[in-house]
Amino acid sequence: MEGGALKASSFVLSPEGRLKFLAGALGVDTFSGDLVQQGGAFGVEGAAGHVLVSGRYHLTGGALAAEIAGAPGGDSHDTFQVGRDLILDNDAEFRVSLLDGFTPVAGDIYEIISAGTGITGRFGRVSLPEVPGLGFQVLYGQTSVSLSVVGLDGDLNGDGFVGLDDLNL
Numbered sequence: 001m002e003g004g005a006l007k008a009s010s011f012v013l014s015p016e017g018r019l020k021f022l023a024g025a026l027g028v029d030t031f032s033g034d035l036v037q038q039g040g041a042f043g044v045e046g047a048a049g050h051v052l053v054s055g056r057y058h059l060t061g062g063a064l065a066a067e068i069a070g071a072p073g074g075d076s077h078d079t080f081q082v083g084r085d086l087i088l089d090n091d092a093e094f095r096v097s098l099l100d101g102f103t104p105v106a107g108d109i110y111e112i113i114s115a116g117t118g119i120t121g122r123f124g125r126v127s128l129p130e131v132p133g134l135g136f137q138v139l140y141g142q143t144s145v146s147l148s149v150v151g152l153d154g155d156l157n158g159d160g161f162v163g164l165d166d167l168n169l
Contacts, residue, residue, distance in 0.1 A: 088121035
């Protein structure tokens, strides 16, 4: 796939097939097979959802795009379940956005990705929402990637950053 947008409830490859995703947007609930993403954005757009990649997911470029719409638990945020392994290269981006004006609270933890046989590498770029007084930390486990919401101690002016302006206050 080299551009445009593909949205479907399921995408099925033959047993020996794999999709090389180069650009555009891919949004599916179930992807049966191995996915190699070299560009574009992969995720559910506009609503919290669950994505299943039955095989291996190799993210060499582009972004895995996740959305959060409510407190942890239930269907409040996007989840990506990878049946085999997730391989992350330095050009891979983890892009998170908040939906419908939702504001998380410090202490919230969202498990975004789970991989059946493990995760290799880390995202080279991380794009996270800016929320005054809060920050986000990406947590890597052997088979999961989670997002932790943390309070920013020292953010006295409430701009979401601890900087010289806070020191002056």
